[in-house]
Amino acid sequence: QFGSVQPKQKSVLEIAIRSHQTSLQLVETLLDVYRNDIDGLKLDRTPIDLARLAESTATSLLALAMSRRVHLSLNYGDSDFRQFLWVNGDALQLQRVFANLLANAINHSPRGAKVEVVLGTQAGDRVVKVMDTGAGIQPDEMPHLFERFYQGQSNRQASGSGLGLYLARQIVEAHEGTIWAENRSPQGAIFGFRLAAIVDPSY
Ligand SMILES: Nc1ncnc2c1ncn2[C@@H]1O[C@H](COP(=O)(O)OP(=O)(O)O)[C@@H](O)[C@H]1O
Ligand SMILES: [Mg+2]
Known part of the structure; x- marks a missing residue:
């Protein structure tokens, strides 16, 4: 508790704690990446709705998005209706994929820009695209x-570790899926992944 701490000290402590958490996260990611390389990634798979996972991950990144003045939106292709995107996946691992792609998109966006997550189904695959309007x-x-x-030397706001996309690829490939990057016209990057669809498990 910060009970008797002055406001100024409190903010210093908060910054110290935050940077400590960042270091711990980095160490955890590093250990995970090496463990996955050595032992293979062991998935705990259940029916997962990617749409719900995208929503909850976007919600958990709202503070980052707000601090960068970036808007987040979730769309389902041409349809305005929320869809279910069932896959047989590991929720915790797939959440890290979303979180890494979204954080990258937010960090590479200009202020006031929009990051869009587009979800859909194509030829028996669930397709997720995270689109930004950054430098591409x-x-x-x-x-x-x-x-x-x-790590590229693009004009990014935050310095990372160069492990986010590598870990995302490990996770998607362990799910027998594919992950890719492409440029967007007129400007920006798209990072997408696709995973085999399963039918709604409640049928
Ligand atoms: N949305 C994006 N727009 C442009 N470049 C990107 C984007 N996301 C990732 N990159 C490039 O890919 C590199 C690797 O990304 P990542 O593995 O997440 O590492 P980190 O974010 O720690 O730099 C980044 O350093 C950057 O050069
Ligand atoms: Mg990253």
């Missing part, structure tokens, strides 16, 4: 984005 991807960095420790 240079042709020479395209082949390296999903490599371990790769």
